[in-house]
Amino acid sequence: MNAFSRYAPFIQDYIYESGWHSLRGVQNAAADAIFHTDDNVLLTASTASGKTEAAFFPILTLLDEDPSRSVGVLYIAPLKALINDQFGRLNELCDRAGIRVSRWHGDVAQSQKRRLLRKPSGVLQITPESLESLMINKHMEIPSLFGDLRFVVIDEIHSLLRGDRGLQTFCLIQRLCALAGCSPRRIGLSATIGDPRLAGKFLSAGSGRGCVIPSFEAGREVWRLSMEHFFNDGPQADAGKLKAGVPVLAQNEAATDHAPAQADPGLGYIFEHTRGRKCLVFTNSREECESVCQYLRQYCEQRKEPDRFLIHHGNLSVSYRQSAEEEMKDDDSLMSVCATSTLELGIDIGRLERAFQIDAPFTVSGFLQRMGRTGRRGEPSQMWFVMREDRPESRAMLPEIMPWYLVQGIALIQLYVEDRFVEPPRMDRLPYSLLYHQTMSTLASCGEMTPAELASRVLPLACFHRITQEDYRILLRHLIEIDHIAQTENGGLIVGLTGERITNSYKFYAVFQENVEYAVRSESEELGTICKPPPVGDKIAIAGRVWLVEEVDHRKREVYCRHVKGHIPAYFGDCAGDIHTRILERMYKVLGEQTHYPYLMKHAAARLEEARENFRKSGMLQHPLVHLGGNMWVLFPWLGSYAFLALERFLKIRCGQRLGLKGLSPTRPYYITFTISVSEAEFYEITAEEARKEFDPLELVYPGEVPVFEKYDEYVPEELVKKGFALGVLDLAGMKERVLSWQTVYGKNSAGYLEENSRRMLKKDADTNQSNDVCANGGSR
Incomplete structure (x- = not known):
């Protein structure tokens, strides 16, 4: 289609004044999908390809032709900095047509928020946490704010595909639509989507609409x-x-x-x-x-x-x-x-x-x-x-x-150069922590509800499709017992006194794990926050400098300090990595192949050659289990974080006694060291036998363990925490597949692993070196 001629005049003027000679492929494709369908749209294109304009040019055209009676476009972004950056660009464009652009997050002045509440219109930019706050604290305003909402734009949607924060975002969209009586189209934007089909399914879940993923000529990446x-x-x-x-x-x-x-x-x-x-x-x-x-x-x-x-x-x-x-x-x-x-x-x-x-x-x-x-x-x-x-x-x-x-x-x-692989969404989890959060949020915003009414608001949310009504009854009974929910005389449910202390805190709006933080100040300057403040007289590191602690106020959680010279480590709390199995498998291939990568500099090339030599000489190429001497062995499973975690527990709990396993020490997700009293061949036979047996995944939870994994797991009944961890976090299927592959090839002869596994994991594409649009530093091709 001729997208330019379909755009509103003010957008055409903007394009002329910006000196554009033509529209990009993503802009033409997005215009066709947004103007000519009523579906959700997922736009995937490289960074700086013009995705934001591609989405907003047709959206603003439609809004200009038929102004919304409320906020017409809700733009959700994962970072305040991204909202602030896009605010200036959108404002410049929308001001020409008198379409207001508003921001709503923790750094925005209350006067600007009140202005929007008085006369809702145009585009509202918000983070997931601020949308949660809005749903709780401005519950009665939601119908007037969003009654005629036409579009929800989710920027950087890839960042929301694999954790509770993304699930929270789509819960909030569903709840908002139900409360406001609107049915907006969803527009997802990202430069890094590996499987657009799965991402489109994630984007559209619970919307009642299909998803269009426009295709277009993207040009050559260099x-x-x-x-x-x-x-x-x-x-x-x-x-x-x-x-x-x-x-x-x-x-x-x-x-x-x-x-x-x-x-x-x-x-x-x-x-x-x-x-x-x-x-x-x-x-x-x-x-x-x-x-x-x-x-x-x-x-x-x-x-x-x-x-x-x-x-x-x-x-x-x-x-x-x-x-x-x-x-x-x-x-x-x-x-x-x-x-x-x-x-x-x-x-x-x-x-x-x-x-x-x-x-x-x-x-x-x-x-x-x-x-x-x-x-x-x-x-x-x-x-x-x-x-x-x-x-x-x-x-x-x-x-x-x-x-x-x-x-x-x-x-x-x-992985990206050869297969265009990017991590897919995690869609089959059991997010009990988020279930707690959305239950408390719904009660805090709506007030007293019957158990059936509360369940009808929460359980239909798309991300809870694996959670049963019985699970929910167990959760509600537990929350009543711990006073997070209270039951009224007529049988209704409200937030309890203990629960109010949680829902009334601004930290409740976020579902990602936070540490107890202390504000750090030097005279009138606010530096930021830290965890675990040291005693007075010690030093801390923040803002790229070193500071001497002069006073710690534990009641107010404030640290006062002055700048000094030096270098010390900082601490802001733990950060876990989520590494996919495909990455570990490709690492195996890197070590086993002889490919020269043009981007490696001289030290790196030499270090890789050392590693490849050790890989070959040690037997890692042919054997996942390598003898270190005595009864000490090291296992290289080449599994991602969650399958690796399942394997650790499987070895200790299901196989430990038969293997005579002791001293298991994991370095996640690369290798596990331990001692065993059986031979290598017996190790593969025993682990495969145990993997073939039917067993309850809950058996991989250690006795007495409550594996708190997400932010609100501590308020969830122990039986649900264990179930969520065993069935929603641990990758048992990936672990079992790998264990059975070991026995399949080693049950015959020791060369089998090399023949079978190398064919799968060391397969080389004949044109790999010719097709990569990658160049060494300073070069090009």
Whole structure:
């Protein structure tokens, strides 16, 4: 279709004034789907491809032609920073037609919220947590706010596909529609969807509509990738090795030309290659983010250079985060930002030249999102991986000498390049923690309800399709017993006194796990929050600097401090990784094949060759179970996080006695060490026999254990917590399939595993090296 001619005049004017010569494929395809169908729409296209405009140009055209009597478009985004970024862009566009754009989150002034409540219209941008707050605290306003809602736009939908937060978001959409009496279409936006069909099913669940996934010519992706490896001390992996008969390095190489002489080699490399450029430096935790920023700032100080590093993560104050965001949007700025996933999603941060990634992210999705922060001004996306590792001790056992992060990083890249794999939605969980949360939220917002009425509001929500009425009765009885719910004289249910203390807290709106946090202040400056404050006189790390604690107010949960020099580790609470089985399987293939990856730099290539040599010599190629000496063995199952967790428990609980298993020690999800009193062949036979037996998954819960896994599990009956963990978290099917494959090939002969498993896991595509649009650092093809 001719999308441009169908757009409203104010949008046509905007396109002309922006200097666009033509519409992109995603914009034409989205216009066709939105204008000519009544279905939900999932738009998947690369970062900076114009997805936001592709969705909003036709949506705003329809809104301009037939104005809504309430908020017409609800835009849900996972981050406040993303909302703030999109607010300016949408405002500029909508102002031309008099369509109001409003924001609603914790940093928005109450006066702006009151203005929307008085006259609801236009576009409302909100986070899932603020939508939860709105449903509870402005319950009576929902019909007038959303009575004529036409569209719900969910940005970065991939970030909501695998956890409770995504399920919460779609619960809220369903509840809002039921309360307001509206039936809006859903528009999902993402650059990193692996299986669009499954994502479309997730997007449409409970909406009563189908889902259109437009196809279009996306153009050729070109990346600039590099991956380098550094030992934190001593010679690097290629030191002293021969190249054309000449040693590459006779002694330890200096970290860089410009970093201080004693700099950490990996961070010195980043320090040098961020100079004179605007870059992002991604880490996998807030603790590492603080540490890296401290070191890089110290290097600036030692070199007598101006500080050129900022920091951005979820525990920092609004002022620190916004300062970093504004600095990155300035095209003339040459500052770099150390960040976690808070800068991973959708924010337009200007002419960013490079993204650095320290160690491997957990997911293919995370890798793609982080790399997608670059390449937004017509340049190829550019990512530099920096893998850091302590040099293994001479007496270290086999699994400890493998460079797991290096191999994982390669696997992430190759999975996407070869198969376009991105982690799929998790759709078959038993989310009892969320069930508690939505039950309490529904009661807090609606007031007294009969048990049947409450069940009719909550159980039909799409994400609870596996939860039975009996499960729900067990939950309600338990909540009455612990006074989270109270029963009135006429049999109705209301929030109990104990429950009110939970639902009245702003922390109730979020379903992701939080730690007890203390606000950190220095004079009038708010720095952010930390966990476990140290005693007065100790030091803390936050905002990329070190501070001396002068006062701790435990009642108010406040820490007062002053800035000092130095370097110490930070702590913000634990962060678990969710690594898919496909990644572990591709790691096996990386170690077993001889493929040269063009993005590997010299240290990384040498370290990978060392790892491949150890892989071959140790027997890891042919055997998942490797003998370490005596009765000590190591098992390499090549399973993702949840199947690996199931395997640990299966070995101890179902097989432990028969195997004579002791001292099981997992390093998730890479390997498990233990001692056994049986042979290797007997290990495979016994584990396969046990895997074939029918057994209740609840048997994999340890005696006396209540495996609290999600935020509100502590308020859920123990029997449901155990059931949710055993049937909704542990991947028994994936674990059993792997165990049975071992016995199938080893029951015949020891070469069988190599023949069967290598054919499946080491299969090479003949054109892999020819088809990759990946180039080594600085090159192209």
